[in-house]
Amino acid sequence: MLFSPIFATLAVFASAISAVVTPRSPTGQCETKLQRKAWHTLSVAEKKSYIDAELCLMKLPATLGLTGAKNRFEELQSAHQVQAAITHGVGAFLPFHRLHMYAHEQLLRNECGYKGAQPYWDETRDAGKFYKSDVLDPVTGFGGNGVGANGCIVDGPFANFTNNLGPGYRVGDSLNCINRFVNDAISVMAGQEYLDFCLKKKTYVDFWLCAENAPHRSGHGGVGGKMTDPIASPGDPIFYLHHTWLDKLFWQWQSLDLATRLTEMGGGNVQTGFGFDSMRPPPGAAPQLPAGDPANTTTLSHSLNMFGVIPNATIADVMDIRGALLCFEYI
Numbered sequence: 658m659l660f661s662p663i664f665a666t667l668a669v670f671a672s673a674i675s676a677v678v679t680p681r682s683p684t685g686q687c688e689t690k691l692q693r694k695a696w697h698t699l700s701v702a703e704k705k706s707y708i709d710a711e712l713c714l715m716k717l718p719a720t721l722g723l724t725g726a727k728n729r730f731e732e733l734q735s736a737h738q739v740q741a742a743i744t745h746g747v748g749a750f751l752p753f754h755r756l757h758m759y760a761h762e763q764l765l766r767n768e769c770g771y772k773g774a775q776p777y778w779d780e781t782r783d784a785g786k787f788y789k790s791d792v793l794d795p796v797t798g799f800g801g802n803g804v805g806a807n808g809c810i811v812d813g814p815f816a817n818f819t820n821n822l823g824p825g826y827r828v829g830d831s832l833n834c835i836n837r838f839v840n841d842a843i844s845v846m847a848g849q850e851y852l853d854f855c856l857k858k859k860t861y862v863d864f865w866l867c868a869e870n871a872p873h874r875s876g877h878g879g880v881g882g883k884m885t886d887p888i889a890s891p892g893d894p895i896f897y898l899h900h901t902w903l904d905k906l907f908w909q910w911q912s913l914d915l916a917t918r919l920t921e922m923g924g925g926n927v928q929t930g931f932g933f934d935s936m937r938p939p940p941g942a943a944p945q946l947p948a949g950d951p952a953n954t955t956t957l958s959h960s961l962n963m964f965g966v967i968p969n970a971t972i973a974d975v976m977d978i979r980g981a982l983l984c985f986e987y988i
């Protein structure tokens with residue numbers, strides 16, 4: 658194993674405080690919302706506390722028996738990997754990733770002593786110039802671009818993290834580095850004009866299709882390497898900042914018409930025609946239709962499966978970020 662000694666210290670620290678939970682009112686309603694902020698607005702100390710918690714998660718032993726996953730960070734990655742074919746190019750794309758970001762925030766807080774909220778990457782600020790983003794800072798960020806033919810990152814706090822999942826589905830699992838090939842011809846799709854184009858969409862289906870396209874592709878393709886793996890990309894911790902930014906865009910769109918958009922859902926449960934053919938799972942590797950929906954149309958009762966990392970939730974549970982389950986806001 659290539660873990661650095663700092664991991665061991667953090668793991669001991671984390672186990673001592675594993676009982677910390679998100680504060681709730683006695684009725685279970687949302688009272689004090691966690692404030693999710695942009696990475697570049699965090700203090701150096703806040704950035705360090707987030708990264709230290711992520712390093713802790715990468716060291717905490719796996720508990721769920723999910724094939725291939727060797728630590729808690731990878732268990733959350735596994736929940737994404739196994740279900741990639743039913744969470745991309747489908748109506749559940751935005752709700753699933755909203756819950757997945759929440760699960761990450763919960764793990765950091767409940768198991769690694771993190772006191773803050775899940776930050777997001779304001780990619781619009783860095784559109785077309787990811788190479789000089791604060792997020793890729795080797796000292797206060799996630800490390801910089803990859804080096805050499807395989808693009809493994811060699812600086813920053815995650816330089817030595819070896820990931821056991823991917824490439825692709827479980828069948829591809831092998832020990833691999835976090836690699837990146839920053840591509841600023843692709844990162845331009847985080848630009849405000851692309852967001853505005855999506856924000857004008859009138860229906861959930863049109864908005865989701867728009868958001869999953871350019872804004873979503875900006876962070877994956879702009880960072881490159883592991884982040885371009887549509888199945889195992891949560892192996893690069895930048896994934897969580899990218900998808901939280903995309904979730905902020907989803908909430909921004911919902912906020913333009915909450916009366917309608919807290920309950921509007923749609924799309925299919927089986928992906929077709931989205932150019933995701935490379936995401937076809939090996940036979941038997943992913944469920945074909947998720948629980949909760951009466952047919953191949955995504956509804957509010959659709960079950961989002963977190964494989965025990967956190968309890969499953971329905972799409973209805975995650976439609977309102979200010980609701981009893983999620984209880985956060987974007988600043």
Ligand SMILES: *[C@@H]1O[C@H](CO)[C@@H](O)[C@H](O)[C@H]1NC(C)=O
Nearest residue numbers: 660661812813814815816817
């Ligand atoms: C990664 O490993 C190298 C070589 O052992 C070491 O010099 C470096 O400090 C390590 N980096 C981190 C972030 O642990």
Ligand SMILES: *[C@@H]1O[C@H](CO)[C@@H](O)[C@H](O)[C@H]1NC(C)=O
Nearest residue numbers: 924925926927928929953954
């Ligand atoms: C499922 O939904 C998609 C998208 O709406 C559609 O194209 C596909 O034909 C449907 N598949 C089945 C088996 O009904």
Ligand SMILES: *[C@@H]1O[C@H](CO)[C@@H](O)[C@H](O)[C@H]1NC(C)=O
Nearest residue numbers: 947948960961962963965969
């Ligand atoms: C979560 O959802 C999946 C798929 O619907 C189901 O198989 C599983 O049993 C659920 N897990 C829990 C803990 O309810």
Ligand SMILES: [Cu+2]
Nearest residue numbers: 737745754887
């Ligand atoms: Cu995804």
